[in-house]
Amino acid sequence: MSIEIRNLNKAFGKTVVCDNLNLDIPSGELVALLGPSGSGKTSLLRIIAGLERPDSGTVLFGGKDATFDDVRDRNVGFVFQHYALFAHMSIFENVAFGLRVRPKATRPSEAEIRSKVSALLKLVQLDWIADRYPHQLSGGQRQRIALARALAVEPQVLLLDEPFGALDAKVRKELRRWLRRLHDEMHVTSVFVTHDQDEAMEVADRVVVMNQGRIEQEGSPDQVYDHPATPFVLQFLGDVNLFHGRLGHAPGGAEGPVSYVRPHELDIVDRPDENTWPVTLSQALTVGPLTRVEFKRNDDGSYVDVELPREAWHVLRDKLQLKPGSPAHLRPRRVTRFDDHNAPIDPAAAI
Numbered sequence: 441m442s443i444e445i446r447n448l449n450k451a452f453g454k455t456v457v458c459d460n461l462n463l464d465i466p467s468g469e470l471v472a473l474l475g476p477s478g479s480g481k482t483s484l485l486r487i488i489a490g491l492e493r494p495d496s497g498t499v500l501f502g503g504k505d506a507t508f509d510d511v512r513d514r515n516v517g518f519v520f521q522h523y524a525l526f527a528h529m530s531i532f533e534n535v536a537f538g539l540r541v542r543p544k545a546t547r548p549s550e551a552e553i554r555s556k557v558s559a560l561l562k563l564v565q566l567d568w569i570a571d572r573y574p575h576q577l578s579g580g581q582r583q584r585i586a587l588a589r590a591l592a593v594e595p596q597v598l599l600l601d602e603p604f605g606a607l608d609a610k611v612r613k614e615l616r617r618w619l620r621r622l623h624d625e626m627h628v629t630s631v632f633v634t635h636d637q638d639e640a641m642e643v644a645d646r647v648v649v650m651n652q653g654r655i656e657q658e659g660s661p662d663q664v665y666d667h668p669a670t671p672f673v674l675q676f677l678g679d680v681n682l683f684h685g686r687l688g689h690a691p692g693g694a695e696g697p698v699s700y701v702r703p704h705e706l707d708i709v710d711r712p713d714e715n716t717w718p719v720t721l722s723q724a725l726t727v728g729p730l731t732r733v734e735f736k737r738n739d740d741g742s743y744v745d746v747e748l749p750r751e752a753w754h755v756l757r758d759k760l761q762l763k764p765g766s767p768a769h770l771r772p773r774r775v776t777r778f779d780d781h782n783a784p785i786d787p788a789a790a791i
């Protein structure tokens with residue numbers, strides 16, 4: 441089921457949460473709404489769900505206007521951050537719930553319910569805990585059950601609001617890969633709210649970056665990362681060094697308001713040329729496979745981060761005999777700049 445959002449507006453008092461939004465979600469796609477807290481992700485999801493009414497604009501499901509359809513008529517499944525499993529029901533009964541409360545005319549038989557719930561529990565790889573109760577499950581298991589329960593009624597659209605937000609980092613990582621695989625099997629049109637860029641990039645077919653009720657950019661994870669449409673997108677999707685004003689000798693003596701270079705797009709070299717910045721090593725921090733080296737620019741004293749694999753850093757450090765206080769030069773492999781209207785300047789022109 442495709443979803444189309446047309447000229448959608450919503451405000452709570454003076455807070456604009458949807459600012460003339462337009463968005464097409466093709467059938468079967470997994471889309472992440474990504475943005476900082478308060479950017480309007482949940483409000484948009486709730487309007488798609490039918491839990492909130494827009495002030496103006498339209499929501500189309502499969503080409504049909506569903507803006508004012510009741511939530512029960514939309515055939516959407518929900519998974520929220522805080523597991524909403526029924527504590528007094530077994531896992532099996534939790535998943536069966538949506539089927540059992542159907543009107544008699546459309547309610548499946550007991551045998552059909554049993555076989556469907558068993559299949560769903562297998563799908564989320566938890567068929568072995570069907571007889572347990574929610575308090576006997578880990579947080580990650582509960583979220584998988586919440587997903588099985590949402591899928592039981594065969595929704596045409598699945599809406600997930602920070603579904604893994606309450607879980608620890610390792611479980612989150614496992615579950616997002618698992619969700620991706622599940623989606624590849626089920627192909628239910630899914631909209632996923634998150635403020636975690638790694639989560640969005642890893643799970644989604646398409647990422648919609650939101651800021652202050654507006655869509656800053658939408659595209660594949662690679663598109664938004666490699667070709668950010670605005671400074672906000674660039675900065676939200678990962679660490680970046682900002683260079684104000686004239687760029688020393690580099691790149692090509694470019695003038696301009698601000699230049700952006702990601703920490704992994706800078707080389708550390710020992711000789712200056714027209715494309716390098718003179719710097720002084722401040723400190724190096726290694727976490728897991730990566731080393732982050734902090735430098736101070738000689739011209740304006742601002743800090744610049746460089747990121748590289750720890751082995752590469754060890755080789756370079758020994759070769760150039762680098763330690764805190766050592767002089768060095770940084771050469772950007774890629775610089776991103778924006779014009780006065782925040783439109784990206786062709787990278788070839790920026791360097």
Ligand SMILES: Nc1ncnc2c1ncn2[C@@H]1O[C@H](COP(=O)(O)OP(=O)(O)OP(=O)(O)O)[C@@H](O)[C@H]1O
Nearest residue numbers: 452455457475476477478479480481482483484635
């Ligand atoms: N029912 C409401 N009444 C008043 N203000 C609201 C209501 N719901 C949301 N808001 C406000 O609207 C803004 C956007 O909220 P929303 O929950 O959509 O953002 P979000 O991007 O999902 O943020 P978060 O990641 O923190 O959940 C916030 O400033 C919030 O306080």
